[in-house]
Structure formats: structure tokens, C-alpha cells
Amino acid sequence: MTDVVLVVNTGSSSIKVATYALVDPEEPLWKGEIDGIGRTPTYESRSGKAPGPQQAVPSEFARGHRSLIHWLLERLRQEQPTLKVAAAGHRVVHGGRRFSAPALVTETVLEELHGLSALAPSHQPHNLAGIQAVADTWPEIPQVACFDTAFHRSQPRVAQLFALPRWLSDEGVLRYGFHGLSYEYIASVLPDYLGTRAEGRIVVAHLGHGASLCALRDRHSIATSMGFTALDGLVMGKRCGALDPGVVLHLLRDRGMSMQQVDALLSHESGLLGVSGISDDMRDLLESDDPHAREAIELFVYRALSQLGALVAQLGGLDGLVFTAGIGEHSPEIRRRLVAGLAWLGASLDPAANAAGASCISSPTSALPVHVIATDEEGVIARHTCRLTQAMTLS
Ligand SMILES: Nc1ncnc2c1ncn2[C@@H]1O[C@H](COP(=O)(O)OP(=O)(O)O)[C@@H](O)[C@H]1O
Ligand SMILES: CC(=O)OP(=O)(O)O
């Protein structure tokens, strides 16, 4: 039996589960992933480097994140019967003001995290369901919560403030930012791609089903596009991104919509899905000739460029751009359009490198290096979990 750390990363459209050796959590021993949640979920696993075949998830488990997590844990037990799960680490989207670093899960911690569920309703309940599912299956093992918000907690205060009355900021109505585990990973490997330039002014574009931008200086987050919740910022699969709050008031006051209806509209019926009327998945829109699909993509790119410009202004220039996550890693067309919009910064693309998904996709004459880096939230969680659980056994 090999002692392993189990990692659970629940996103809005995917659940990724992975195992790592407890002593040297560098490469995963096994990975299982469900993609396309909310549409037709498919499952793929890999042991070592070779991916296994894709398969549909049995329909009785495809109802939602909770049953899918249970199904994934069962797949792990069947596919890797000789592994002994000794600890588990979880992505938890919202850590509020209190959690600026990973934390061992205790009853009190869990209670606090449940209290933040209203601020991340499309994620936090699923993240906590993962913790519960692991506790039900392996009741004795320590569990660690790793937060999407933690990486941004060191931002300057002005970047975290809304222009709201002070008492609200004092109570924690702040811009928290998300996708921090992904940004933490990218920041950790940046020198491998950019050398000493990595310490300069970098924007990372995490473009997945949920999407955000992060401005890094000295590999620390100084500003990001998401705010109090993961609704803010870029156009996303189903989320509206930045919105005049007057629209919310209009829907409630003049349209007579209920709170729940407005919540559903902004979180599940907007974004690429709402504008296209076709799909929340960028792949479907890129394949479509429908003018509404084209407009949704145009808006995605337009908003991303506007917000990128704002981050470049805060950084006072740009020394490098990184694309990551589902769209960022896999869509040459979206990368092409975004880099074309940065010609004013001297950015130009190497079309062949971009089409091939090379790690450096800028042309040799580009003033701005542009890279594609596959993110590794699971690896970050595994290493935090090993460190914290080992510290616990030593103390
Ligand atoms: N080849 C591709 N071209 C365009 N978009 C893609 C491609 N592959 C994946 N995507 C997009 O990536 C999204 C999923 O991103 P991912 O980061 O894996 O998910 P999550 O945000 O749930 O963690 C999908 O919704 C899809 O729009
Ligand atoms: C915070 C967030 O938007 O996460 P995801 O991209 O997994 O939906």
C-alpha cells in the first residue's frame, strides 16, 4: 500500500481528483476528471502520463456536483485499490478575511466556511460537500482547505476597497479575488519561462468556465478582476462579469424579479450562454456560425481587453502575458484575438507556435513575451496539504 494525499478540486464545470505520494508530492500518481458539468459530464482518468479513454458519467450520478464527487471517489477506489489515503486537500473558493493561508479542517473551520457559502454559491457548497464526502469515506484522515482568495490577501488595501461606506468595508465587503491557487502555481513557475523578467509586471489570464485576470508584480498579486464574489470581472460561461449595480436594482424594483430570480439570472443564465443563447462552452461558440455566438465571443474578447488595459495601467506597463485554464490553454483563436488587441503594447504572435499550443507563442520580434502555461491547482493543494499535515505530526 502506498500512502497518498488525495486532492479534490471542484470548479463550476469540472471536478478534478488526484493522488500524490505523501513523501514527494511532485507528480500525480493518478488523476480523475469530470468535465462538462451542467451539460453532458464526461469522465477521464490517467495513471502516470497516458490518458485513459473518455467515458460518459452514468446518468444517475450526473445530477450535480455532490453525487459526482461520490462517484469520482468510488472510481478512485476501484482504479487504484492499492493506494492508502493518508490525508486530503481541497480547493475551497472563499476564505473570507480570516483565511490568508491553507488551514487544517476542524469543526470550527468548517462552520466558518459554511458561513461564506452565500458569497460563492456556485462553488463553496460543492467544495464543502467534497470535504464531507472524504470525511464519510476516510473518517480518520486530516483534511486541509486551500483557498482561492488567499493569494490576493496581500494586495494593497486600495485594490481591495469598494467605494462604499467605510462600515461595509470594515465588515468585510471587500474585493477578495479568486483563482488564487492557479495564480500561485503560475507565479511559482514563471522564472522557468521568463527568467528574471518574471519578477516584473505580468498579467495572467485564467480563462476557464469561470475567468479572471491577475496582475503580478514581484510574483505577488497586486490587482485582480474578480471581486467580493466570483461574479465580477470578465464575461464567463454563465456569469455576467462586471455589471452596473443599477441593473440589479432595475431587475428587483422595476421588473419585480425576486432575489432568487436575479441570482439565477446573473450566475447561471448570463455570460457566454446568455449572450449567445446557445452554450456556455467556448468550443461550441467557436464552431457556430450563429451571429449571437459571434457576438458573445466578441464581447468576451472586448471585456477581457478592457480589463487587461486597466491592470496594465495599475502595473505601469507590461513585461509578460500568460494564458492558462480551459480556454487559455486550449483556444488558439481566443489567444490570437486577445494578443491582436495588445498590438499597442508591441505584442505580436507566432501563428504556428500559437496553433501548436507551444509554451512561448509570441513572435521573436514581439516586445511582449506571451506564454501558455497549463495551470496545476491540484499540485499546489497537494504540496500545501503535505506540508501542513507533516507539521501537524511533528508537533
Ligand atoms: N479547445 C477549446 N477551445 C475553446 N474553449 C475550450 C477548449 N477546451 C476547453 N475550453 C473551455 O474551457 C472551459 C473549462 O475550463 P476549465 O478551466 O477546465 O474549467 P473550470 O472553470 O470548471 O475549472 C469550458 O467551459 C470551455 O469553454
Ligand atoms: C472561482 C471560479 O470562478 O472558479 P471556476 O473557474 O472553477 O468556476
Ligand SMILES: [Mg+2]
Ligand atoms: Mg478551474
